[in-house]
Amino acid sequence: MHDDLTSVDFAVVGGGIVGLATALRLQELHPRSRITLLEKETAVAQHQSGRNSGVIHAGVYYAPGSLKAQFSRQGVSATRGFCDEHGIPYSICGKLIVATDTDEITRMEALETRARANGIEIDRLSGAEARALEPAIKATAALLSPSTGIVDYGLVAARMAELFIDRGGALRLGAEVTGGTETEAGITLNIGQETLSAGKAVFCGGLMADRLARCFGAEIDFRIIPFRGEYFAIRNQPADLVRHLIYPVPDPERPFLGVHLTRKMNGGFTVGPNAVLAMKREGYRKTDISLTDLAESLSYPGFWRVVARNFGPAMNELTASTFRRLYLQKVHKYCDQISLADLVPYKAGVRAQAVASDGRMIDDFLFTDTRHTLHVCNAPSPAATSALPIAAHIVERLLGG
Numbered sequence: 001m002h003d004d005l006t007s008v009d010f011a012v013v014g015g016g017i018v019g020l021a022t023a024l025r026l027q028e029l030h031p032r033s034r035i036t037l038l039e040k041e042t043a044v045a046q047h048q049s050g051r052n053s054g055v056i057h058a059g060v061y062y063a064p065g066s067l068k069a070q071f072s073r074q075g076v077s078a079t080r081g082f083c084d085e086h087g088i089p090y091s092i093c094g095k096l097i098v099a100t101d102t103d104e105i106t107r108m109e110a111l112e113t114r115a116r117a118n119g120i121e122i123d124r125l126s127g128a129e130a131r132a133l134e135p136a137i138k139a140t141a142a143l144l145s146p147s148t149g150i151v152d153y154g155l156v157a158a159r160m161a162e163l164f165i166d167r168g169g170a171l172r173l174g175a176e177v178t179g180g181t182e183t184e185a186g187i188t189l190n191i192g193q194e195t196l197s198a199g200k201a202v203f204c205g206g207l208m209a210d211r212l213a214r215c216f217g218a219e220i221d222f223r224i225i226p227f228r229g230e231y232f233a234i235r236n237q238p239a240d241l242v243r244h245l246i247y248p249v250p251d252p253e254r255p256f257l258g259v260h261l262t263r264k265m266n267g268g269f270t271v272g273p274n275a276v277l278a279m280k281r282e283g284y285r286k287t288d289i290s291l292t293d294l295a296e297s298l299s300y301p302g303f304w305r306v307v308a309r310n311f312g313p314a315m316n317e318l319t320a321s322t323f324r325r326l327y328l329q330k331v332h333k334y335c336d337q338i339s340l341a342d343l344v345p346y347k348a349g350v351r352a353q354a355v356a357s358d359g360r361m362i363d364d365f366l367f368t369d370t371r372h373t374l375h376v377c378n379a380p381s382p383a384a385t386s387a388l389p390i391a392a393h394i395v396e397r398l399l400g401g
């Protein structure tokens with residue numbers, strides 16, 4: 001490990017999967033350079049990267065030509081390759097997207113067209129074919145994505161951190177970047193009372209992305225609005241309740257995929273996540289409130305526009321969050337074998353969703369740069385799947401400029 005605590009070639013801020021993959025990519029291209037990764041928590045992957053559905057997304061949903069479509073397609077093989085090389089277990093169990101009424105069939109057909117435009121392998125199934133594959137599921141028709149899989153992204157991130165350290169990188173935990181300045185020569189980061197100068201810096205702050213970008217003078221027109229996603233683990237059900245991941249057909253008006261039935265790498269299943277406006281960016285319990293975070297959301301015009309546009313669905317999610325029975329109704333649409341007594345609370349996650357001042361939820365991955373910095377502004381799902389190609393893109397952009 002390089003031991004210069006005051007001056008480095010590259011600083012990476014944020015020890016989630018995107019920051020870690022970026023640090024590894026910099027190291028790969030510049031093995032002799034001094035690279036420091038700064039993470040404010042006492043371990044890596046404590047936020048989105050360690051609190052997600054664990055799905056390796058094949059790329060069915062994303063707008064053709066978008067970065068999400070490109071990076072998720074590349075991300076599936078990159079993630080599998082990384083796991084194969086480093087002995088991390090994963091399973092390509094496939095996914096069924098199930099339509100349960102004629103309205104959903106129409107939306108499912110649009111999704112099929114999109115998946116084909118993205119070059120994703122997708123099979124159309126009748127209701128009977130879907131039920132033959134998954135007897136516990138109700139479906140009028142379904143799409144099968146055979147290349148969707150599952151992995152524990154917390155394990156992937158932990159292995160990335162080990163590799164980074166083994167290859168000479170400095171990982172500083174408990175190191176919160178609180179401010180800094182950019183000069184002609186590079187950038188200075190404040191970490192409490194200390195400073196670190198870097199030739200270039202990449203900010204992968206997830207739920208704090210907008211604050212970090214503003215703090216370093218990047219011109220941005222978005223704010224991070226946190227959406228909590230609550231899960232339940234399922235008990236009392238056979239190990240083969242479902243063999244694939246089971247997803248509803250998503251609502252095209254919403255950027256989230258709907259409550260799905262997910263197999264876990266350590267056995268068992270979860271259902272989730274819903275999408276509830278959170279009152280704290282890094283708050284994982286319903287009761288968590290940060291007055292600063294709340295005031296920042298409430299004072300932002302884009303927040304009120306999001307609420308106005310999504311009032312119906314937002315209220316529905318909020319009610320389902322409060323009443324487990326309503327949450328279960330979402331699952332019962334496609335699997336009525338699960339009962340209330342089977343649902344056990346499971347660790348929640350909070351999504352960092354960038355919202356523009358006009359109230360538009362920014363759908364694609366978004367980056368912005370200053371002379372010596374690059375800020376990851378919007379890296380929602382499928383950014384865990386896509387972390388390795390995102391990192392390649394970041395480093396090319398950072399070094400090309």
Ligand SMILES: Cc1cc2nc3c(=O)[nH]c(=O)nc-3n(C[C@H](O)[C@H](O)[C@H](O)COP(=O)(O)OP(=O)(O)OC[C@H]3O[C@@H](n4cnc5c(N)ncnc54)[C@H](O)[C@@H]3O)c2cc1C
Pocket residue numbers: 013014015016017018019038039040041044045046047048049050051052053054055056057175176177178204205206207208212229273348349350351352376379380381382383384385386
């Ligand atoms: C509920 C949920 C389900 C999801 N499901 C999937 C899925 O199935 N598949 C998929 O591909 N994606 C999924 N995602 C998305 C995926 O988890 C994220 O896109 C990805 O983890 C983003 O990684 P990141 O490194 O950008 O952010 P994070 O993992 O949030 O990391 C950001 C890091 O920056 C640190 N940080 C912030 N500010 C500072 C500072 N000032 N100084 C130092 N450190 C700082 C934080 O502590 C944190 O560790 C899901 C996300 C959620 C929330």
